[in-house]
Amino acid sequence: MTKSIPELVFQNASVVHPTGIVVADVAISKGIIVGVGTGLTGARLIDATGLHLSSGFVDLHTHLREPGKEEAETIQTGSRAAALGGYTAVIAMPNTDPSQDCVAVVRFVQEKAKEVGLCEVVPSACITVGRRGEQLVPFAALHEAGVRIFTDDGNGVQDPLIMRRALEYSRDLDIVLAQHCEVARLTQGAVMHEGECCSSLGVPGWPAIAEELMLHRDIELVRLTGAPMHFLHLSTAGSVELVRRAKADGLPVTAEVTPHHLALTDELLGGFDTVFKVNPPLRTWADIQALKDGVADGTIDAIATDHAPHAAPAKDVPIDVAPPGMLGLETALGVANTALDVSEVRLVELLSWNPARIAGIQDRHGRPIAVGEVANIAVWSSTKTWDVSRDALASKSKNTPYHGMTIRGKVKYTVFNGELVVNDERAVR
Amino acid sequence: MKHLLSAQDLTQNDIIALLDMADHMAEINTRPVPKVPALRGKTVVSVFFEDSTRTRLSFETAAKRLSADTMTFSASTSSLNKGESLRDTIETLSAMRVDAFVVRHKSSGVPLQITEWTDASVINAGDGWHQHPTQALTDAFTITRSFGTPHTLEGRTIAIVGDVLHSRVARSNIAVLTKLGAKVVLVGPSTLIPIQAQQWPVEILHSLDEVVAEVDVVYMLRMQRERMETAFVPSLGEYTARFGLTPDRVSRMLAHALVMHPGPMNRGIDMVVDPAQVSGSRILQQVTNGIPVRMAVLFTLLGSGGSTALATGADL
Numbered sequence: 001m002t003k004s005i006p007e008l009v010f011q012n013a014s015v016v017h018p019t020g021i022v023v024a025d026v027a028i029s030k031g032i033i034v035g036v037g038t039g040l041t042g043a044r045l046i047d048a049t050g051l052h053l054s055s056g057f058v059d060l061h062t063h064l065r066e067p068g069k070e071e072a073e074t075i076q077t078g079s080r081a082a083a084l085g086g087y088t089a090v091i092a093m094p095n096t097d098p099s100q101d102c103v104a105v106v107r108f109v110q111e112k113a114k115e116v117g118l119c120e121v122v123p124s125a126c127i128t129v130g131r132r133g134e135q136l137v138p139f140a141a142l143h144e145a146g147v148r149i150f151t152d153d154g155n156g157v158q159d160p161l162i163m164r165r166a167l168e169y170s171r172d173l174d175i176v177l178a179q180h181c182e183v184a185r186l187t188q189g190a191v192m193h194e195g196e197c198c199s200s201l202g203v204p205g206w207p208a209i210a211e212e213l214m215l216h217r218d219i220e221l222v223r224l225t226g227a228p229m230h231f232l233h234l235s236t237a238g239s240v241e242l243v244r245r246a247k248a249d250g251l252p253v254t255a256e257v258t259p260h261h262l263a264l265t266d267e268l269l270g271g272f273d274t275v276f277k278v279n280p281p282l283r284t285w286a287d288i289q290a291l292k293d294g295v296a297d298g299t300i301d302a303i304a305t306d307h308a309p310h311a312a313p314a315k316d317v318p319i320d321v322a323p324p325g326m327l328g329l330e331t332a333l334g335v336a337n338t339a340l341d342v343s344e345v346r347l348v349e350l351l352s353w354n355p356a357r358i359a360g361i362q363d364r365h366g367r368p369i370a371v372g373e374v375a376n377i378a379v380w381s382s383t384k385t386w387d388v389s390r391d392a393l394a395s396k397s398k399n400t401p402y403h404g405m406t407i408r409g410k411v412k413y414t415v416f417n418g419e420l421v422v423n424d425e426r427a428v429r
Numbered sequence: 430m431k432h433l434l435s436a437q438d439l440t441q442n443d444i445i446a447l448l449d450m451a452d453h454m455a456e457i458n459t460r461p462v463p464k465v466p467a468l469r470g471k472t473v474v475s476v477f478f479e480d481s482t483r484t485r486l487s488f489e490t491a492a493k494r495l496s497a498d499t500m501t502f503s504a505s506t507s508s509l510n511k512g513e514s515l516r517d518t519i520e521t522l523s524a525m526r527v528d529a530f531v532v533r534h535k536s537s538g539v540p541l542q543i544t545e546w547t548d549a550s551v552i553n554a555g556d557g558w559h560q561h562p563t564q565a566l567t568d569a570f571t572i573t574r575s576f577g578t579p580h581t582l583e584g585r586t587i588a589i590v591g592d593v594l595h596s597r598v599a600r601s602n603i604a605v606l607t608k609l610g611a612k613v614v615l616v617g618p619s620t621l622i623p624i625q626a627q628q629w630p631v632e633i634l635h636s637l638d639e640v641v642a643e644v645d646v647v648y649m650l651r652m653q654r655e656r657m658e659t660a661f662v663p664s665l666g667e668y669t670a671r672f673g674l675t676p677d678r679v680s681r682m683l684a685h686a687l688v689m690h691p692g693p694m695n696r697g698i699d700m701v702v703d704p705a706q707v708s709g710s711r712i713l714q715q716v717t718n719g720i721p722v723r724m725a726v727l728f729t730l731l732g733s734g735g736s737t738a739l740a741t742g743a744d745l
Contacts, residue, residue: 199623202560207624
């Protein structure tokens, strides 16, 4: 038997395992990791000295805008941004137009993403038809089509009866509901965090209680139904405490936080720059500290971007009518790494292993770096600093809040299904 | 100073200089021909995305008395209300080589946003609940000149009464009046006092009766009828009973105390008393003073002499 030489070998990489970091070579062929060890050689050699090599990142929360808002982002441009951010899988949020509430739209997203082939795009689907909060989507048919996460993200499911039924029904299937916690009645017209800053600027506030009330309600519905639930983009100190207690009670809940809620505060809205308008809003330093504590003690399971592109004309409007949302895919590693004081192992847990498990795609993402595994890999520096420039980002939109800021941590190579899709910080297509 | 966007941007010295210049402007307004060539050749555009009569006319009169050319852009209620073409509108008007935009918008922050899209000076003529700096300067001018202390309000207490939450006038006045040394007391129901206003340099009370006999100025804010619909107050009747300026409350005011209101009044709700019957009322004086104060602002931002002329009042 002749052993063919591997297509690609990363040499001397700091390989991130749950048990720690081991310097090794990693060889890849035909989409599979074929060697982890020392002295490996192959057709193409990449020196990864000083770089971390981990399973590719998984974003639980990406808005790709296609179908419906292709002027802001497409599956292609969003996939490129994802790959550049080290992501090998992203969960596409369902608030497209038409929304991802039926198999046809889900199939469209899947097929488009396959054509692009820069990362896996895993569509989520709505909980209710049209995200109107009234009628449940066909959960079983969508599950059959590959959907594992259901959410009305952008809207919270307001009606407690609908949420209760959705949770009960979801138990029959291997799926998870993800809630955008926001009591809409308490956030009408809201522009930013309700606090001193919003009072001075004279804009309606988005109070922390609007998030915490729904979170509390849904934790109790999880207790009642036993169905698992994932909480999207938690932003307040009170939310962290609620999830901490729910987990202590043994409830099957998981939670994510965005990089921007770990790094940016409401004071940035002082210049009425709509790029900083996001939902839930940027909050206070006290909230940031509580979120970091939640990340440190495991209350928070995942970092998710809530990558939300908006075309310039949509944002060049008064702040009260500007749509909320900011880019996040290409800066997530750097911002999280800069904001958090955690080990590289914990970082990978937050960016890859945990989100892969929550998304139900742990059969192919967030896998160990070991022989026989699918080669979905990110290779990145945790020490490289770089200046974010909105014009240098791959997203079709430019609404990054980090323009002009320096962050630490950058992805250098991304391997998706064995293909080197990002080479030396550049996407191959 | 290139723009006037927020009263919070003004220093105490800025405020004093503007008010002193407004004295010179007021003198011009008393002349048989109340017009000087100070801003000849300058173009001032009023860009009003929200209805306003008195502020727009006050600014246009001020600009004309300084011999500036004026244009008016009044947005109808159509697409611009959604803000869709705000940037295009400003860039288009800028292309006509204007020197200053006087901007009124129902959304907070628009004047500041506009500075990104034009090289012209931008004057905030009221944005959302945020700021209305020339109103606050006018009010400071009115109060200081009434009390004969042109450069200070030390030792004075001013009660700002009513719907502070939705009031750009209140936010601007707090900044200007406290910088002149006044003590400001906000008086209103808790629902209409902004969240964490305790962090502001003010005192907060929830009873007009508690302060009406002690303050030097009772500054009434407009109370809008629709506030009842979103549960800010149980009823307008109850609001008026607690916070309306009634003849009884006026009778308990200090002899020298002033009554002010930025207008338009909501008679029978915020103002129960007829201001014409109140000797301390400065409500019409506020309107009159708006013109010299806005002349001072326009000249400070656009005049060739800049700060020198501002200090001496020369060349007017």
